[in-house]
Structure formats: structure tokens, C-alpha cells
Amino acid sequence: MRKAPADIASIEDLRKRAHARVPKPFMDYMEAGSFAEITLRENRRDLDSIRFRERVMFDVSDRKLETTMLGEKVSIPVAIGPTGMCGAIWSNGEILSCRAAHDFGIPFSLSTNALLSIEDVRSSVTRPFWFQLYLEKDRGFSKELLERAKKAGCPVLILTMDLHVEGTRYCDVHNGLGVPPKLTPANIWSIVSHPSWAFAMLHSKRWSFGNYAGKVKSGNVAEMAELVKSQLDSSFDVKTLEWVRSLWPGKLLVKGIMDADDAKMAVDAGADAILVSNHGGRQLDSAPSTASVLTGIVDAVGDKAEVYVDSGVRSGLDVLKFLGLGARGCFIGRAYLYGLGAYGEAGVTKALEILEDELSIAMALTGVTDVRKVSRDIILRPPPAPTISAGATSGGPFRDVRVYEES
Ligand SMILES: Cc1cc2nc3c(=O)[nH]c(=O)nc-3n(C[C@H](O)[C@H](O)[C@H](O)COP(=O)(O)O)c2cc1C
Numbered sequence: 500m501r502k503a504p505a506d507i508a509s510i511e512d513l514r515k516r517a518h519a520r521v522p523k524p525f526m527d528y529m530e531a532g533s534f535a536e537i538t539l540r541e542n543r544r545d546l547d548s549i550r551f552r553e554r555v556m557f558d559v560s561d562r563k564l565e566t567t568m569l570g571e572k573v574s575i576p577v578a579i580g581p582t583g584m585c586g587a588i589w590s591n592g593e594i595l596s597c598r599a600a601h602d603f604g605i606p607f608s609l610s611t612n613a614l615l616s617i618e619d620v621r622s623s624v625t626r627p628f629w630f631q632l633y634l635e636k637d638r639g640f641s642k643e644l645l646e647r648a649k650k651a652g653c654p655v656l657i658l659t660m661d662l663h664v665e666g667t668r669y670c671d672v673h674n675g676l677g678v679p680p681k682l683t684p685a686n687i688w689s690i691v692s693h694p695s696w697a698f699a700m701l702h703s704k705r706w707s708f709g710n711y712a713g714k715v716k717s718g719n720v721a722e723m724a725e726l727v728k729s730q731l732d733s734s735f736d737v738k739t740l741e742w743v744r745s746l747w748p749g750k751l752l753v754k755g756i757m758d759a760d761d762a763k764m765a766v767d768a769g770a771d772a773i774l775v776s777n778h779g780g781r782q783l784d785s786a787p788s789t790a791s792v793l794t795g796i797v798d799a800v801g802d803k804a805e806v807y808v809d810s811g812v813r814s815g816l817d818v819l820k821f822l823g824l825g826a827r828g829c830f831i832g833r834a835y836l837y838g839l840g841a842y843g844e845a846g847v848t849k850a851l852e853i854l855e856d857e858l859s860i861a862m863a864l865t866g867v868t869d870v871r872k873v874s875r876d877i878i879l880r881p882p883p884a885p886t887i888s889a890g891a892t893s894g895g896p897f898r899d900v901r902v903y904e905e906s
Pocket of ligand 1 (some may be wrong): 529582811830
């Protein structure tokens, strides 16, 4: 495997390179947030606002970045999160990203909506990955997916709970990446003008949602997209979570939690871990940043479950900030997709190396020698708290104010 060029220094460098290689409709799909993208921006703004406490009076020559995530040993406290359609960024991207993650010593999560199926990926990698489930309206199909993930040996199920309905990404509508997808003159031109991407895509194992293969007679992409959308289930509630728990013998991570009360309900329903996430700003726009709600949720959950976080990680310093706010580890979405879009497997490896180096440097300069011992002590200035401390049962300032009195 060819390495990424030596002058790639940051995730931002990978992002720029990915933009040069991948056609605009797919880059837009990756970059976008929902609606006015307020939450997308706020994820970054709040991480940027955090200030470390710099400590220099310690020997930090021997630094340990290894820890465990849901019982699995990891080389850094980072996992690759589930991203649908990652095979559209680079052909067979799911397999390449999984290999890069496993070689680096961290978990890879396969999305229900990946282009490659559970079986496609499992047969091409040496050990099982984590599987993310979008609960399907057709419960029989949900059960079938769980069975397939079990058969593939997936040790962790990530149950995404923040997609009862889909947040609108305006650029996808403009680019014809809706349901059904449209081949507009603009996106045909965009594909033709990115030949290395287009030629590589000819080697893709699949062009459509692999986990749904056989569910649509024609196998046609438009019909498949229609099916995927029609399977979103807005009746999905805590009882459904209990049902999934009863079917899944492995570890269960509930993703998309932004509220302390929801976190406690998930734990009571049997979640082994919580992933504090606003879907990278792609679902409820004007939801708070994950940085601003994380500590409240960590405090509410206590030692009953592990708490992870995503949304906005673009550097190893961001990883350390999230650890300082109480997370056990972080998941990454776009940070790895930029690497994938830029250089395929080598780009994902590069993204992980960058995060590792930056985390190690930030640890040294905050006087931390072991990621497992990071405490709130390293944070001098936390992110601004949301006006209502999300779900705090102790009550935020507006909790008891009834705005509209019933007469
Ligand atoms: C292109 C893209 C596709 C995604 N697809 C899924 C998905 O299929 N399932 C899911 O649970 N989350 C999905 N997510 C959300 C990610 O798992 C994660 O929550 C988010 O990317 C974190 O924000 P970040 O990109 O700023 O790191 C997707 C995110 C992106 C950017």
C-alpha cells in the first residue's frame, strides 16, 4: 500500500485533498449538516472555545495512549463511527477503512446503510467489526440484520436512536442525491471531471445498499433508496430498545443521545454504553453541541455505563478535550472520511496517525502520561453550557417555566 505524502500534516490537509479527488455531490453529502447547519458549526465552535490547563513540571517522556473501549483493547481512545455510503467516497471504502482501523488497533463500525454488506466486509477482513443498526420498520428485517451481525461475529451493536425521521440536507436536494437519486448534468460533469475517482469506482463490489440486497426485486438504486427511506421508523422508542436488547447477546452501544434523562433511560433499558452524538450536526439543527452536554450526561450516567462522544473531532487535541470533559473515548466520522477520500486505505491510516501524534503532544503539554487517567483537571475553560442544562433532572433555569398556560 502506498503511503500518504509526507507533507500531509493535518486532517484539514486530508479534507482539501479529498475535495480535489471526489466529485462534489459526494463531498457535499459528507460535509453537510442539516437545515441551516447551526449545530454543525456549533460542534466546532464549542470544541474550539475549550482551553487546556498547561502543566510543565512533570516527566512526560513515557506516555500511554492505549486503553479499552467496550472491553476491546485500543491503541488510542478512538473508534471509526458508522457512515452510510462510505463506499461512494472510495470504491470498497468500507473494507479499506476497516483494514486500516484494525491494523491501527481501533474498532471499525459498519453502517446498516453502507454500500457493502456485512458479509462483503467480513469476508475481506481478518476479524469482526462493530455493526450499527438503523431499526427497520419491518421488524423481521431488523431481526435478520441482527442475526447476520451475530453470524459475522460482531462483538458490539451500535443502535442509532436519532433517526426517527431524517434531517434535510439542502445540498443533497440540490445535487439530486434525494430519493430517488437523479443524474443531473451538473453531477455528470462533476463525475467526468474526477476521472481517478470514476475509474476506481468501476472496481466497486457494489453500487447500492448492500445490506438490503435481495429486498428489491430489480436491485435498482432508485428503488433501493426508496426502500431504505421507507424503513425509517418514527415509532422507535425505549420499548423497542428493550426489544433489541433482548435479541442482542453482545455489547450494546446506544448512539444519538443528547440528554441526560434519555441517557438514564437507555442505561435502564440495558445499554452497556452511550454515544453522545448529534449525528455530526446532520439531524436536529439547533440541538446543542456534544461538547456542551457531555459532562452533564457523564455525571447522570455515573459508573452504570461507558460514555463515548462524537461530532466535531478534527484533531487529537479535540480527542483530549472530550476525554477531559469525561468521555471514555471518541468516535470519528468526517475525520476518517477525508482520509479515505484523499488516499483510500493509506489516507485512513494517515488520519489515525495524525490523531495519535496530536493526542500524544497534547497529553505531554497538559502533564498527562496515561489516557486512562485524564481528568477534568486538564480543562481550564469548558465549553459554554447550553441555556437549559440538557436533561438535568436537577432542572435548568427554564425547566419549570410554563410558557403557555392552559386556560
Ligand atoms: C457521510 C456521513 C454518513 C453517516 N452515516 C451514518 C450512518 O449510516 N449511521 C449512523 O449511525 N451515523 C451516521 N453518520 C453519523 C456519524 O456516525 C457520526 O455521528 C458523525 O459523523 C460524527 O461527526 P463528525 O463527522 O463531525 O465526526 C454519518 C455521518 C456522515 C458524515
